Amino acid sequence: MTASDVEKVPVEPRPEPATASATAPARRRSRVGRWWWAAGIAIAALVVVILAPLASPDPDGLERVAADTGFIERATNFWGGILNGYAIPGIDDPRVSTILSGLLGVAIVVAIVFVLGRVVARRKA
Amino acid sequence: MDLFAIATVPAAAAVDPSLHAADRFLAVPVSLLFWAITLVVLGISVRQANRTLDERSIPLMGVMAAFIFAAQMFNFQVVGGTSGHLLGGVLAAVLLGPWAGTLVMACVVIVQGLVFSDGGLLVMGANIFNMGIVGTLGGFAVYRVLCGLFRGEDRGRVPAAAIAGWLSVMGAALMMSLELIVSGTSPAELVLPAMLGVHLFIGIGEALVTGAAVAFIATTRRDLLDLRPDRAARVAERAGAVPA
Numbered sequence: 436m437t438a439s440d441v442e443k444v445p446v447e448p449r450p451e452p453a454t455a456s457a458t459a460p461a462r463r464r465s466r467v468g469r470w471w472w473a474a475g476i477a478i479a480a481l482v483v484v485i486l487a488p489l490a491s492p493d494p495d496g497l498e499r500v501a502a503d504t505g506f507i508e509r510a511t512n513f514w515g516g517i518l519n520g521y522a523i524p525g526i527d528d529p530r531v532s533t534i535l536s537g538l539l540g541v542a543i544v545v546a547i548v549f550v551l552g553r554v555v556a557r558r559k560a
Numbered sequence: 561m562d563l564f565a566i567a568t569v570p571a572a573a574a575v576d577p578s579l580h581a582a583d584r585f586l587a588v589p590v591s592l593l594f595w596a597i598t599l600v601v602l603g604i605s606v607r608q609a610n611r612t613l614d615e616r617s618i619p620l621m622g623v624m625a626a627f628i629f630a631a632q633m634f635n636f637q638v639v640g641g642t643s644g645h646l647l648g649g650v651l652a653a654v655l656l657g658p659w660a661g662t663l664v665m666a667c668v669v670i671v672q673g674l675v676f677s678d679g680g681l682l683v684m685g686a687n688i689f690n691m692g693i694v695g696t697l698g699g700f701a702v703y704r705v706l707c708g709l710f711r712g713e714d715r716g717r718v719p720a721a722a723i724a725g726w727l728s729v730m731g732a733a734l735m736m737s738l739e740l741i742v743s744g745t746s747p748a749e750l751v752l753p754a755m756l757g758v759h760l761f762i763g764i765g766e767a768l769v770t771g772a773a774v775a776f777i778a779t780t781r782r783d784l785l786d787l788r789p790d791r792a793a794r795v796a797e798r799a800g801a802v803p804a
Contacts, residue, residue, distance in 0.1 A: 471781055475623030482630035490635040491643035496762050497736060498579050499642040500754040504746045509584035516677025521633060536676070537633050541626045544671050548625040548664055552618035555609045555663070 476545065483537035487521075488530040580672065580679030580687045581736065587743035588682070594739065595685030601693050602666055608659040612789035617656055620784055624652050625664045627773075629671065636765050644762030647732060649695020650703060650725045651770045654717070655777065657788045658700045665692030686739055690732040699728035713791075718775045725770030729763035730756065 494502060501507040518524075518536045526532040583591070628648035635643035648668075652661035669688045672678040679687045703724040710716020737755040741748045777784055786795050 469619075472619040472623060475620075476626050479623070479626035479630040482627065482634060486634040487630070490633060490645075491637045493635070493637065493641050493643040495579060495635055495643050495645060496638075496733065496755065496758040497581060499640075499758060500746075500751060501585070504750040504754055506585065506740075506745045509745065510579065510582040512583045512673075512677050512680040514673075514677060514681045516673070517675050519677045521676050521678070533633070537630060540629050540633075540671060540675060543675060544625040544629045544667055545622045547667050547671065548621050549618060551663060551667065552613070552615075552621045552660075555606055555660075556613045556615045556618060 583680030598685040605659040605662040638761040650699035653696040653700035661696040695728035722767040722771030726763040726767040733759035
């Protein structure tokens with residue numbers, strides 16, 4: 436599946452009236468689709484840049500219950516992760532560290548979901 | 561608060577924006593059971609998505625994964641020095657269908673655990689089940705029923721999504737509580753009221769964000785809503801019926 440195929444996909448399945456002007460709106464719609472996609476990713480990036488550094492430092496629901504009912508000392512994982520606690524080692528400013536690790540996380544999940552989506556959507560039964 | 565005792569990270573950096581269930585919260589057999597259940601559901605999801613997923617939904621899947629990952633980093637304040645974050649399972653299922661939605665939720669939780677140690681790997685099956693599958697399958701089923709009660713999805717999608725979102729948080733909290741009880745981590749009379757009590761409020765955030773996001777997409781890109789497999793099938797059916 437190449438990049439040029441992507442543009443064709445939204446056009447073909449829709450039965451358009453067979454007039455000379457039919458292809459023009461269809462193509463424009465796929466462009467809008469691409470912009471919309473970029474805007475969606477941008478919204479997610481903005482959530483990371485603007486909201487993530489403002490996140491409440493208070494324990495979340497489960498952590499609060501763990502602390503209150505006495506099993507918070509079990510809050511350890513066998514695998515320490517690569518960027519533990521959404522922080523990048525060596526970056527002192529915690530906001531910058533959170534933002535960069537968040538943007539990296541967004542990029543990783545988008546990449547994985549794109550590949551997975553392609554693989555899963557291919558070859559219908 | 562030494563939340564990441566096992567990791568070699570300075571204490572200052574261990575102040576985390578969120579924390580999913582950690583490995584030692586659950587007994588190993590409970591963790592393995594939920595890994596098994598989750599793997600079965602993921603296998604079914606892959607097969608169902610393979611059969612029904614429209615390739616045009618893939619960009620939307622990417623946007624959903626990005627948004628849910630980002631939103632889960634933002635812990636909002638609720639009562640009593642406690643915070644909460646979005647789950648997003650109902651939102652993913654309303655836009656993508658339950659199967660693709662489940663895959664998106666699993667990807668988010670896997671990246672959180674593998675890269676950021678947000679949630680353990682052993683309990684990851686339970687975390688995917690609680691925060692993903694409860695919302696994408698259970699929450700979506702509730703959404704469909706509520707849409708029926710609100711006289712159709714086109715009229716009722718926003719309130720239905722909001723209520724299903726709230727219920728998905730309560731369902732996740734209930735499942736987490738049951739897993740903790742069965743694991744012997746915490747007694748039922750302590751953990752059940754505590755978990756359900758605090759998630760009553762956290763669920764309001766879920767309801768607001770889910771309802772707002774669904775309303776936003778319904779007004780800006782209504783066509784995306786028809787990419788969901790069950791709706792797409794109905795649209796195709798109607799289109800095929802008209803010329804005949």
